[in-house]
Amino acid sequence: MAGAVRHFVFDAFGTLFDVHSAARGCAQIIGPQWPRVSEIWRNKQLEYSWIYAGIGRHMPFREATRQGLIYALEVTGLNMAMAREVLAAYSRLAPFAEVPEVLVTLKARGDKLAILSNGDTDMLDELVTNAGLTNLFDAVLSAEAAGTFKPAPQVYALCQRRFGVAASELTFMSSNRWDIAGARAFGMNPVWVNRSGAPDEYPDLAPVRIVGDLSALLDGAPEA
Numbered sequence: 001m002a003g004a005v006r007h008f009v010f011d012a013f014g015t016l017f018d019v020h021s022a023a024r025g026c027a028q029i030i031g032p033q034w035p036r037v038s039e040i041w042r043n044k045q046l047e048y049s050w051i052y053a054g055i056g057r058h059m060p061f062r063e064a065t066r067q068g069l070i071y072a073l074e075v076t077g078l079n080m081a082m083a084r085e086v087l088a089a090y091s092r093l094a095p096f097a098e099v100p101e102v103l104v105t106l107k108a109r110g111d112k113l114a115i116l117s118n119g120d121t122d123m124l125d126e127l128v129t130n131a132g133l134t135n136l137f138d139a140v141l142s143a144e145a146a147g148t149f150k151p152a153p154q155v156y157a158l159c160q161r162r163f164g165v166a167a168s169e170l171t172f173m174s175s176n177r178w179d180i181a182g183a184r185a186f187g188m189n190p191v192w193v194n195r196s197g198a199p200d201e202y203p204d205l206a207p208v209r210i211v212g213d214l215s216a217l218l219d220g221a222p223e224a
Contacts, residue, residue, distance in 0.1 A: 005110055008217070009159050011150075011174035012117035014042075015193055015214075017093040017127055025094075026086045030078065037072045044068035049118055049149040058147050061120045065090055091126040095133065096195075098215040103136045105218055114139040116159050116172070118149045139163075151182025159188075173214065181205035191217075 013019050023030060023038035030037055045061075045068035052059040069087055073080055106113055114137055117124055121142040128134055139162045146154040160167050167187035174180050175193040181202040183190040192207035193214060200206075211217075 005112055007112045007114070007159075007163050007165060007170050008106060009114045009116050009170050009172045009188070010214075011172075011176060011179055012115050012119055012124060012127065013093075014175040014195075015173055016099050016115070016133075017095055017131070019093060021094040022086065022089040022092070025089050025092075026082070029082050029085060033076050033078065037069075037076055037078065040072035040075055041065075041068045044071045053149040053152055058144070058149075060144070061118050061149075062123055065123075091123065092130045093127055095131045096213065098213050099131075100133065102214045102217055103133060107136050112138045112163060114141060114159060114162065116141045116143075116150075116155070118143045118155075120144050150179055151185070153182070153186050156183055156186040156188060173217075177201045180207045 010016050019042050020035070020038045023034045023041065027034045045064050048059060048064035048067060049061065052064075066087055069083055070080070073083060103113060115124060115128070119127070119142060121140070121144060124140050124142055128137065128140060139159075141158045141162060143149050143155045143158075145158055146152065148154060150156070156167070156172075159170055159172075163170070168189065170188045172180075172183040172188040172190045173193055174183070174190065175195055177192060177194075177198065177200070180190040180192045184205040184207065189208045191209045191211060193212075194210050195213060209216075
């Protein structure tokens with residue numbers, strides 16, 4: 001229906017915020033191995049979240065992030081003394097270039113906006129504040145409220161309860177294909193933000209749309 005309020009839910013890490021900007025910003029400290037450190041760091045961070053969810057224990061995402069960095073520095077043979085400074089940069093992850101304009105435009109036209117992330121509440125608050133995106137979101141939802149991590153369905157249910165709408169009325173954006181699969185299984189309308197041009201996965205849990213970045217949300221194309 002024309003003029004109806006739409007509900008846009010965004011993953012944070014890799015979708016709104018560049019997870020590699022922390023290591024990139026510390027390149028002078030880390031040295032030429034910073035891209036490898038960043039890749040290992042991100043992979044281990046996610047692995048810890050999945051393993052702990054799978055065994056029924058909840059690890060704070062901040063701790064998964066810290067342990068992921070320690071592992072990455074160990075694997076690459078780098079000095080552990082840099083860990084504190086590099087980890088601090090994670091609270092200042094840079095939003096992708098199009099993010100502020102997209103959020104401001106969606107908010108101005110009356111759409112409801114939310115973040116749904118595996119990140120802890122305090123981590124998300126720091127990111128949003130440091131990026132200057134305060135007051136753009138109607139809700140910032142952390143998986144810690146569900147006691148587990150995405151792609152567990154009880155995490156996606158946080159959005160449904162917050163807005164009081166059917167899952168099919170929620171458009172969910174993520175750069176993580178596994179996250180898109182989880183949202184689709186829950187009944188959301190997931191839009192895969194495939195920034196890297198990665199090959200598709202999970203053919204039985206397909207996105208309703210694939211975009212190169214979030215600016216595509218402003219082009220008038222349907223999300224479902």
